[in-house]
Amino acid sequence: MTNEQWEAILHNDVSYDGSFYYAVKTTGIFCRPSCKSRPPKRENITTFNTADEALAAHFRPCKRCRPTGARLPDEEWISIVTQYIDRNYMNDLSLSHLANISHGSPYHLHRTFRRTTGVTPVEYIQEKRIELAKQLLISSRLPIAEIGKQVGLRNTPYFITLFKKLTGVTPAHYRQAKSECSKEVYHDEQS
Numbered sequence: 001m002t003n004e005q006w007e008a009i010l011h012n013d014v015s016y017d018g019s020f021y022y023a024v025k026t027t028g029i030f031c032r033p034s035c036k037s038r039p040p041k042r043e044n045i046t047t048f049n050t051a052d053e054a055l056a057a058h059f060r061p062c063k064r065c066r067p068t069g070a071r072l073p074d075e076e077w078i079s080i081v082t083q084y085i086d087r088n089y090m091n092d093l094s095l096s097h098l099a100n101i102s103h104g105s106p107y108h109l110h111r112t113f114r115r116t117t118g119v120t121p122v123e124y125i126q127e128k129r130i131e132l133a134k135q136l137l138i139s140s141r142l143p144i145a146e147i148g149k150q151v152g153l154r155n156t157p158y159f160i161t162l163f164k165k166l167t168g169v170t171p172a173h174y175r176q177a178k179s180e181c182s183k184e185v186y187h188d189e190q191s
């Protein structure tokens with residue numbers, strides 16, 4: 001990317017629309033230079049001469065500036081968000097952050113996400129975190145607090161409460177039950 005292109009992106013310069021498109025590696029979205037979304041970090045940007053080239057490189061058109069001229073279907077918009085959550089659920093994720101990276105409004109994202117997936121963004125993040133916590137409880141000897149930290153739930157009492165709410169048992173009980181279960185299997189194989 002040239003300095004001139006970077007300036008055009010920073011200033012949402014309409015006169016550059018059509019001359020190039022820019023894609024953001026961390027979100028998988030591409031835009032027109034004039035897009036009003038918050039400017040990304042320069043090192044995360046790739047530029048393309050045409051929208052087709054950006055599509056061919058598997059970037060999705062921005063919902064806000066519509067670089068292909070067509071409206072982005074809701075399912076595709078939401079899949080940008082779910083894929084971002086899948087890669088980043090161990091970090092702090094707020095609705096406004098997700099709206100930012102997916103170039104939509106928090107309110108619209110919340111509604112569309114629920115209509116498309118059946119759960120809210122927050123519920124989706126929580127399910128993701130508890131799924132990973134289950135795997136870590138079985139496959140590692142890490143303390144409960146450390147597992148909470150690794151899945152993005154640094155507040156241990158909250159982690160335990162949420163885990164119990166979604167699975168019916170505490171993390172400690174879950175681990176214990178699973179380890180007894182595998183011991184039984186081991187016994188059966190021995191006898």
Ligand SMILES: [Zn+2]
Nearest residue numbers: 031035062065
């Ligand atoms: Zn855009």
